Amino acid sequence: MAILTTEGLTYTYSAGTPFEKTAVDHVTLEIGQDQMIGVIGHTGSGKSTLMQHFNGLLQPTEGKVLLSGKDIWADKKMLREVRFRVGLVFQYPEYQLFEETVFQDIAFGPKNMGLSEEEIRRRVLWAADALGLERGLLGRSPFALSGGQKRRAAIAGVMAMQPEILILDEPCAGLDPCGRRLMLQQIGNYQRQSRSTVLLVSHSMEDVAEYTQKLLVMNKGRLFCYGDTSEVFRRAEALREIGLRIPQITSLMLALRQRGYDLPEDIYTVAQAKDALLRLLRREEQTC
Amino acid sequence: MLKDITLGQYFPADSVLHRMDPRYKIIATLLMIVMLFAGNSPWTLAVGGLFVLLAQLLSGIPFRMSWKSLRPILPVLFFTAILNLIFIDGGETLWQWGILKVTEGGIETSIFMFVRIVLLLCGTSLLTYTTSPILLTDAIESLLSPLKRVGFPVHEMAMMMSIALRFIPTLLEETDKILSAQKARGACVDSGKMADRVKALIPVLVPLFVSAFRRAEELATAMECRCYRGGEGRTRLRQLKAAPRDHIALAICLLFLGASLMLNLLKL
Numbered sequence: 335m336a337i338l339t340t341e342g343l344t345y346t347y348s349a350g351t352p353f354e355k356t357a358v359d360h361v362t363l364e365i366g367q368d369q370m371i372g373v374i375g376h377t378g379s380g381k382s383t384l385m386q387h388f389n390g391l392l393q394p395t396e397g398k399v400l401l402s403g404k405d406i407w408a409d410k411k412m413l414r415e416v417r418f419r420v421g422l423v424f425q426y427p428e429y430q431l432f433e434e435t436v437f438q439d440i441a442f443g444p445k446n447m448g449l450s451e452e453e454i455r456r457r458v459l460w461a462a463d464a465l466g467l468e469r470g471l472l473g474r475s476p477f478a479l480s481g482g483q484k485r486r487a488a489i490a491g492v493m494a495m496q497p498e499i500l501i502l503d504e505p506c507a508g509l510d511p512c513g514r515r516l517m518l519q520q521i522g523n524y525q526r527q528s529r530s531t532v533l534l535v536s537h538s539m540e541d542v543a544e545y546t547q548k549l550l551v552m553n554k555g556r557l558f559c560y561g562d563t564s565e566v567f568r569r570a571e572a573l574r575e576i577g578l579r580i581p582q583i584t585s586l587m588l589a590l591r592q593r594g595y596d597l598p599e600d601i602y603t604v605a606q607a608k609d610a611l612l613r614l615l616r617r618e619e620q621t622c
Numbered sequence: 623m624l625k626d627i628t629l630g631q632y633f634p635a636d637s638v639l640h641r642m643d644p645r646y647k648i649i650a651t652l653l654m655i656v657m658l659f660a661g662n663s664p665w666t667l668a669v670g671g672l673f674v675l676l677a678q679l680l681s682g683i684p685f686r687m688s689w690k691s692l693r694p695i696l697p698v699l700f701f702t703a704i705l706n707l708i709f710i711d712g713g714e715t716l717w718q719w720g721i722l723k724v725t726e727g728g729i730e731t732s733i734f735m736f737v738r739i740v741l742l743l744c745g746t747s748l749l750t751y752t753t754s755p756i757l758l759t760d761a762i763e764s765l766l767s768p769l770k771r772v773g774f775p776v777h778e779m780a781m782m783m784s785i786a787l788r789f790i791p792t793l794l795e796e797t798d799k800i801l802s803a804q805k806a807r808g809a810c811v812d813s814g815k816m817a818d819r820v821k822a823l824i825p826v827l828v829p830l831f832v833s834a835f836r837r838a839e840e841l842a843t844a845m846e847c848r849c850y851r852g853g854e855g856r857t858r859l860r861q862l863k864a865a866p867r868d869h870i871a872l873a874i875c876l877l878f879l880g881a882s883l884m885l886n887l888l889k890l
């Protein structure tokens with residue numbers, strides 16, 4: 335069942351001036367429950383702009399955003415409620431930290447929701463654990479953390495609101511490869527445990543191939559395609575035309591196929607590739 | 623929302639006024655201010671008006687731009703005009719109600735003041751419309767450079783001005799971003815009681831200051847890495863050089879000023 339739908343969503347920056355720019359152009363889509371959705375697109379394709387409509391930070395120039403079937407702009411008083419149900423973590427969220435301690439900063443969102451002291455405490459600890467923030471750090475000033483720890487604290491601040499939809503705009507930008515992998519695993523675990531929907535904006539095809547079930551592809555403000563990750567990557571040519579590529583491992587497998595090795599076409603992660611190659615090698619051993 | 627605030631309101635175009643030496647433009651603006659304030663008869667004001675109109679036409683700035691810079695101040699202008707109208711005594715009384723009365727002198731003064739301020743605003747905004755902030759600070763530095771002899775830090779002042787101007791749009795953008803991020807966490811900045819609103823600003827102001835200080839430090843380091851040591855012995859990429867046309871322009875300004883002063887003397 336769909337929680338969030340958009341109908342002909344259009345947004346124009348600086349409308350009516352010479353700098354007019356339509357960043358999102360008639361996008362109609364449905365976002366369902368309990369899934370991890372990757373959002374990809376060339377730089378400037380309107381991903382961040384689209385995401386800011388999902389929690390009512392931007393008001394559509396045209397079209398509608400419906401949450402559980404209700405137009406979020408029908409009643410402006412409802413907007414705050416919408417922001418608790420749809421959590422948005424911006425790109426480089428470190429700059430939003432402001433409290434005296436990490437604990438208080440993560441508690442900012444839940445506190446705004448009007449939860450009890452006890453519930454806030456429970457949620458803060460839960461979010462910190464989910465992202466692997468050690469308890470010892472919670473009493474420190476957020477400005478005394480490392481870059482990666484700051485990022486985790488900022489994301490925990492939104493996670494602690496336990497939104498039905500969590501949107502992460504490039505959560506791994508600027509992290510080291512190990513930190514990246516760990517962060518994505520933690521986000522994946524969070525999604526499975528909470529059975530909520532997570533939207534992951536990313537520039538890494540490898541990451542979305544490994545961690546998401548569905549893909550939303552944006553191109554020049556329009557919805558290019560939206561479907562199962564494996565279905566989308568099958569359209570390698572079309573993706574290349576809009577400035578995207580398929581995961582490196584998929585390219586490698588396709589190249590091997592062209593050389594006559596009997597490998598399947600739909601391999602998108604290193605784990606799948608390993609299995610397929612081992613199977614191939616075993617088969618060749620048997621035939622020898 | 624915050625982007626609508628225009629501060630360095632440079633309007634790029636290619637006109638005589640845009641190409642004029644910014645130092646001469648500043649001087650011409652000062653002359654214009656003298657012209658408008660020295661005049662005390664409709665005729666001198668007409669000369670000033672002609673001057674502003676001429677400059678406007680030469681600048682290639684559309685009239686609606688001037689209207690845009692004028693509009694926010696209009697209520698204040700009307701308010702002062704009404705005060706003048708009511709409280710200034712002189713000449714025949716046309717209308718009276720209690721202590722409030724409208725006299726001929728009052729009407730004259732209020733119209734006169736109104737037109738003068740409008741001309742002043744239009745004329746001075748032409749300076750910022752046709753000169754980029756960087757050129758403007760260069761020109762101010764150059765004009766104030768005689769003060770260096772008495773130990774006034776002219777170069778440092780100008781450098782501070784250009785850095786400030788450079789970072790205004792950046793900080794506005796940053797404020798917008800932080801505001802959105804905190805709104806996404808349920809902060810309400812634009813509703814509630816006054817005390818609540820002030821409290822709600824903390825989540826925005828703290829990160830803003832943190833990032834402003836970080837930027838300042840980074841910029842200072844970058845400048846030091848490039849051996850910046852203040853104004854001494856420093857050469858410029860853009861040299862301000864007066865062309866013959868700048869002198870002609872200045873002569874025209876003086877002519878206008880002379881004409882308006884003459885009219886003043888003749889009590890026309």
Ligand SMILES: Nc1ncnc2c1ncn2[C@@H]1O[C@H](COP(=O)(O)OP(=O)(O)OP(=O)(O)O)[C@@H](O)[C@H]1O
Pocket residue numbers: 347348355356357375376377378379380381382383384
């Ligand atoms: N505040 C703004 N004012 C005017 N135009 C904007 C603004 N923000 C974005 N744009 C324009 O809207 C378009 C879409 O921008 P958006 O940030 O949504 O892209 P994106 O897909 O998130 O890109 P990236 O992958 O680089 O983050 C771009 O062409 C951009 O120039």
Ligand SMILES: [Mg+2]
Pocket residue numbers: 381382383425503
């Ligand atoms: Mg973006």
